[in-house]
Amino acid sequence: MEKFTRRLGGKLGIGISLLGFFVLFLGWNGAASFGDLRQQFPYLLSGGLVGLGLIILGAAMLVTESLREQRAEMIGALNALRAAVERQGSAGGGGDPRLLMPAAGPGQVVAARLSFHTPSCRLVQGQVGLRVLDIDDALAEGLDPCRICDPTALPAVEEPYATPRRAPRRATTG
Ligand SMILES: [Zn+2]
Numbered sequence: 001m002e003k004f005t006r007r008l009g010g011k012l013g014i015g016i017s018l019l020g021f022f023v024l025f026l027g028w029n030g031a032a033s034f035g036d037l038r039q040q041f042p043y044l045l046s047g048g049l050v051g052l053g054l055i056i057l058g059a060a061m062l063v064t065e066s067l068r069e070q071r072a073e074m075i076g077a078l079n080a081l082r083a084a085v086e087r088q089g090s091a092g093g094g095g096d097p098r099l100l101m102p103a104a105g106p107g108q109v110v111a112a113r114l115s116f117h118t119p120s121c122r123l124v125q126g127q128v129g130l131r132v133l134d135i136d137d138a139l140a141e142g143l144d145p146c147r148i149c150d151p152t153a154l155p156a157v158e159e160p161y162a163t164p165r166r167a168p169r170r171a172t173t174g
Pocket of ligand 1: 116121122123124146147149150
């Protein structure tokens with residue numbers, strides 16, 4: 001019954017209000033059929049009070065229903081917003097990269113399948129299957145340094161060999 005009332009609350013409110021007006025009309029009509037005020041009085045009293053009461057009740061139901069709809073709408077919007085934020089966070093769009101990235105120490109880079117990057121490079125955000133390794137190891141594996149984040153510019157901890165050269169095969173564009 002509670003659910004039924006909620007679902008039909010709006011329509012029921014309108015119906016009750018209309019019924020109130022109808023009762024008002026009946027009371028007025030009944031009163032008008034008598035010339036004597038003392039005979040009119042019961043009609044006006046009952047018709048008027050009941051009609052007014054019904055109108056107020058109906059209006060209250062309408063207001064309640066509209067508030068409930070607004071609240072449900074707002075809750076829905078909030079849920080959608082939260083879902084969007086969570087989705088963006090898990091995609092790495094605005095989230096903490098450390099949540100997705102294996103911890104990279106100084107002088108280490110994040111290696112994808114064909115290239116390696118600084119841990120903060122946007123190209124590796126949200127990617128799975130990333131490895132953390134030293135720059136020298138990445139170069140030794142034949143991985144290309146990313147042209148956007150330029151991981152070879154990272155300060156290396158130890159340099160047993162010469163400073164890693166920048167990828168000679170790829171010309172930088174722009
Ligand atoms: Zn990169």
